[in-house]
Amino acid sequence: MRASQWMWLPALVISTSAHATTYFTVEQAQRAIFPGATLTATASPNAWRTSNGGYFVVTRVIGKHEYITLAVGINPNGTVKQIEIMQYIESYGYEVREAHWRAQFVGKSASSPLELNNDITNISGATLSSRHVTEGVKRVLQQVASLKGKQ
Amino acid sequence: MRRARPLLGTYVEIEAAGLAESTLEHAIDAAFGAIARVHRLMSFHDGDSDVSRLNRHAAFETVTVDGWTAKVLRKARALFDATDGLFDCAVGHELMRSGCLPSQDLSHVESGSFSAVELLSDDRVRFSAPVAIDLGGIAKGFAVDRAMATLRAQGVCEALVNAGGDMRVMGKAARTIHIRCPGLDGRAVQAGLLRNAAIATSDAAATVMKQRGRLASPDSRHAYSVVAPTCLLADALTKVLVQTQDAHAGYFARFGAIAFVTSADIIEDRVA
Numbered sequence: 001m002r003a004s005q006w007m008w009l010p011a012l013v014i015s016t017s018a019h020a021t022t023y024f025t026v027e028q029a030q031r032a033i034f035p036g037a038t039l040t041a042t043a044s045p046n047a048w049r050t051s052n053g054g055y056f057v058v059t060r061v062i063g064k065h066e067y068i069t070l071a072v073g074i075n076p077n078g079t080v081k082q083i084e085i086m087q088y089i090e091s092y093g094y095e096v097r098e099a100h101w102r103a104q105f106v107g108k109s110a111s112s113p114l115e116l117n118n119d120i121t122n123i124s125g126a127t128l129s130s131r132h133v134t135e136g137v138k139r140v141l142q143q144v145a146s147l148k149g150k151q
Numbered sequence: 152m153r154r155a156r157p158l159l160g161t162y163v164e165i166e167a168a169g170l171a172e173s174t175l176e177h178a179i180d181a182a183f184g185a186i187a188r189v190h191r192l193m194s195f196h197d198g199d200s201d202v203s204r205l206n207r208h209a210a211f212e213t214v215t216v217d218g219w220t221a222k223v224l225r226k227a228r229a230l231f232d233a234t235d236g237l238f239d240c241a242v243g244h245e246l247m248r249s250g251c252l253p254s255q256d257l258s259h260v261e262s263g264s265f266s267a268v269e270l271l272s273d274d275r276v277r278f279s280a281p282v283a284i285d286l287g288g289i290a291k292g293f294a295v296d297r298a299m300a301t302l303r304a305q306g307v308c309e310a311l312v313n314a315g316g317d318m319r320v321m322g323k324a325a326r327t328i329h330i331r332c333p334g335l336d337g338r339a340v341q342a343g344l345l346r347n348a349a350i351a352t353s354d355a356a357a358t359v360m361k362q363r364g365r366l367a368s369p370d371s372r373h374a375y376s377v378v379a380p381t382c383l384l385a386d387a388l389t390k391v392l393v394q395t396q397d398a399h400a401g402y403f404a405r406f407g408a409i410a411f412v413t414s415a416d417i418i419e420d421r422v423a
Contacts, residue, residue, distance in 0.1 A: 021164075023155055032176070068162075085155035085162065133157040 020089040024071065030056050033073035033082045042147055052076050055144045058086065061136035066090050070133060072140045083137060154179050158186050159291050161315030167302055168309040178305035182298040182312065189294035192220050193286045195252050202286055206243055207256050209278040213271065221274040223286055223293050230387050231265040233402045237391045241265045243283020257283055292351060292386025295319050319349035319382040334372035334415030342376070342413065349382035353389035372415040379408035
């Protein structure tokens with residue numbers, strides 16, 4: 001039973017320092033947050049308006065090691081409807097060192113557990129704070145208030 | 152299908168497969184809803200949460216909590232007992248004193264232990280001493296478990312839920328798991344494959360300890376991981392492992408768990 005849960009690999013090997021995941025394109029995120037709604041462009045290239053006064057805004061937030069693209073849906077009454085992460089990139093800026101490390105493993109067997117950039121998922125470890133996302137959403141709410149004022 | 156949302160103060164990722172897109176979308180949405188519910192019930196920062204109500208009132212009167220909160224408290228009690236008090240959620244006093252948590256309306260709180268938390272019938276709770284609890288060491292794992300249960304209830308058989316490093320996988324496929332180890336500049340170590348189980352990893356900086364009533368901070372070049380049948384157990388038991396650094400303690404096996412420590416020093420030696 002235990003063995004089926006957790007199988008050890010023979011070697012413990014360092015992987016690369018960055019990973020990136022794309023969850024949504026803009027259109028997919030629009031459909032996910034406002035299903036069936038028609039969205040029209042606004043004066044801001046990153047904001048769209050629904051026919052009943054809601055807004056869809058794409059924004060980017062930068063943390064210490066993370067670059068995150070967010071889609072924020074705003075209800076007609078100005079409250080947040082839904083937040084979706086569209087793209088998540090985590091980077092520690094060790095590219096030069098990484099290239100060197102990677103070179104050491106070129107030509108190893110196909111079963112070598114070394115991963116290429118962007119392939120790393122399922123990382124268990126110290127929690128990354130989503131504080132910057134909260135700040136990004138605040139900016140979006142201010143932007144929407146300003147867009148509404150221009151109507 | 153993979154989706155991510157900011158919840159529980161971190162990024163929660165849910166991946167599900169094996170069903171029609173619209174079904175998966177609905178299931179993932181419901182699973183995020185379960186995590187948001189745990190967040191609302193168990194946040195120390197939210198004044199209306201069960202945890203905040205308990206900390207304000209349970210020392211003076213009986214407080215009725217949500218069934219989910221009662222379940223987490225029962226598990227926390229079982230872990231407190233099994234680890235001779237090493238897993239102790241009554242750390243509110245220490246966290247407030249060190250400025251990690253807000254202390255508004257909690258001036259009555261004193262240092263104490265989880266033995267003061269009395270779980271009565273019908274999800275009622277009372278504190279026999281003026282302690283404050285923080286479920287930060289267990290609620291995230293529970294949230295992952297609830298998300299997984301929600302996915303399963305929607306018919307999903309292949310899924311992964313990762314709440315800032317506390318993760319659980321379901322399905323036939325074994326998943327490669329990486330560990331983020333302090334001292335390696337964010338690089339991740341491939342640790343093994345996981346199937347139908349959960350894993351959580353803590354480092355010393357992220358863990359609260361009550362050695363002689365003070366927060367202690369041991370070596371920070373180690374990652375402390377626990378693989379367990381549920382993410383609640385994995386999450387909670389990492390907090391014990393950080394304190395004892397003993398991966399062979401008997402309580403790990405008693406909970407069906409495996410503990411291990413990843414050291415930045417050993418890894419750097421191997422690849423040098």
